[in-house]
Amino acid sequence: MFEMDLVNVLIIVVLIIVTSIWYASYRQRNAFNYWKKRNVPHIEPKIPYGNLEGVGEKFHVVYMIKSLYDKFKCTGVKYFGIYQWRPIAIILDLDLAKDILIKDFANFTDRGLYSNRKYDPLSANLTTMDGDEWKRLRSKLTPAFSSGKLKFMFPTVTRIADRLCDVLNEKITISNKSVDIIDFMMRYTSDVIGNCAFGIECNSLNNRNAEFITMGRLAIKEQRHSPRFLALITSYKRIANILGIKSIRDDVAAFFMHAIQETVEYREKNEIQRNDFMDIMLDFKNKKNTNNNEALTFNEIAAQTNVFFQAGFxxxxxxxxNCLYELAKNLDVQNNARNVIRIAYEKYDNQFTYEMMMDLPYIHQIVQETLRKYPISATVNRIAKNDYCVAGTDQVIERNTWIKVPVFGIHHDPEYYPNPEKFDPHRFDSEEVKKRHSMAYLPFGEGPRGCIGARIALMQIYTALVTLLHNFEFLISSDSVDSITFHPKQALLSPKEKVYLKLRPLKSITCK
Structure with missing residues (x-):
């Protein structure tokens, strides 16, 4: 009798599994006919990956989207469809992109990214939150990135940039070999953001194996999930949440939770005020906000502080x-930049001030061109809350449709940027900018959900760039890559290979 019961149970289990697989396959086949039924241009998908075959393993998703962007752009359609476990609309028309990101933002507030507040609290941050939760956090965090806060942080950033200069000089004095630029830039940004977000001396420049830089590298280079699996759990967020699937590595999460907890406890116990990002978080924790009479929890503080570190780092x-690599390949641009910096130092009595940093339009243009050629994110993502009629057509973007604005494709479109592979800061001369559509440049997104930390990111980039160019010449060496390609297994557009450059000191290094 027992054996018969066991056989029956096994039969039932097998039937459930087979039925589940059949149903999932049925749903996927139905989903993969979505664009065909609506007469939207698309590429035929393959079960089970849709158009993701090879993505995240052989190549970055940006290359797939860029090839399709080029294929459909010449047809004149406003958008086309792809399948990434589910149907996604890729926007081609810049007026439509502007409507989605700005004019009709109320219908496209959400990004649809995955987070798990219960099992993975650090994942529930401003970048992943949607709806009213996002609005609440955004309104609270905006004051942390005001001009006043940036000016207060500036001396800290310049001090760390000077230290970067000293460390690089020590490195090339000991060894005349090429330098792994991205390693030193990570150590610099780790120290800057660690100071500004945590009020902690991370010591990454002095010690490349310091805990903050080690955990920062792990979070980027050895992520918990592959891009393909992350796309899967993002497509089925409810199921993934029920199953308790995490997106952040346990060791990384434990380290940052502990570091944040120690910082909070130390500051509250000793009544320390630094007027930095953490101070603002503690104000929200200990004082009810007058806008909505609701304080932030410790987990919310930890999540925002962590994403501030990871994103800025x-x-x-x-x-x-990417910028230093392009300057090494384009010495005329590098020399012009250095001359601009020299003149600015003379104008500001040889003092690198916040006002001087803001008064360097050519340096700003160099960074803009870097972000044009190498945007950080391949796309800007949104989800339609309700059915949306596409202006000038009889088409409707239906409720819950995922939408991607292809930033990399737009930035490399010769219609907007002739000879797009050429590095040319003059594309961002004021008169040239006026000629282009406002949506032709989207390194930080656009509209109410644009990157909240853009200004502090630019400040640490400008500060490092000015300090480095004032003291070093950057040159291509035999170790340098011919071109920068993107790592297939990382979500953002990061170099696949190490970027080696030769550094030549311009004078006795003082970095002041």
């Missing part, structure tokens, strides 16, 4: 690396 170090 990776994005700024990558941009600096």
């Amino acid at each position: 990776e994005t700024s170090s990558t941009t600096l690396t």
Whole structure:
């Protein structure tokens, strides 16, 4: 009898599994006919990956989207469809992009990114929150990035940039070999953000194996999930949440939770005020906000502080690396930049001040061109809250449709940027900018959900760039890559290979 019961149970289990697989396959086949049924241009998908075959393993998703952007752009359609476990609309028309990101933002407030507040509290941050939760956090955090806060942080950033200069000089004095630029840029941004977010001396420049930089590298280079699996759990967020799936590595999460807890307890116990990001978080924790009479919890503080560190650490170090690489390949641009910096130092009595940093339009243009050629994110993502009629057509973007504005494709479109592979800061001369559509440049997104930390990211980039160019010449060496390609397994657009450059000191290094 027992054996018969066991056989019956096994039969039932097998039937459930087979039925579940059949149903999932049925749903996926139905979903993969979505764009065909609506007569929207698309690429035929393959079960089970849709258009993701090879993505995250052989190449970064940006290359797939860029090739499709080029294929459909010449047809004149406003958007086309792809399948990433589910249907996604890729926007081609810049007026439509502007409507989605700005004019009709109320219908496209959400990004649809994955987080798990219960099992993975650090994942529930401003970048992943949607709806009213996002609005509440955004309104609270905005004051942390005011001009006044940036000016207060500036001396800390310049001090760390000077230390970067000293460390690089020590490195090339000991060894005349090429320098792994991205390693030093990561150590610099780790120290800057660690100071500004935690009020902690991370000591990454002095010790490349310091805990903050080690955990920062782990969070980027050895992520918990592959891009393909992350796309899967993002597509089925409710199921993933029920199953308790995490997106952040346990060791990384434990380290940052502990570091934040220690910082909070130390500041509250000793009544320390630094007028930095953490102070603002503690104000929200200990004092009810007058806007909505609701304080932030410790987990919310930890999540925002962590994302502030991770976002500023990776994005700024990558941009600096890409920028220095392009300047090494384009010595005329580098020399012009250095001459501009020399004149600015003379104008400001040889003092690198916040006002001087803001008074360097050519340096700003160099960074803009870097972010044009190497945007940090391949796309800007949104979800339609309700059915949306596309202006000038009879098409409707239906409720819950995922939408991507292809930033990399737009930034490399010869219609907006002739000879797009050329590095040319003059594309951002004021008169040239006026000629282009406002949505032709989207390194930080656009509209109410644009990157809240853009200004502090630019400040640490400008500060490092000015300090480095004032003291070093950057040159291509035999170790340098021919071109920068993107790592297939990382979400953001990060170099696949190390970026080596030769440094030549311009004078006795004082970095002041």
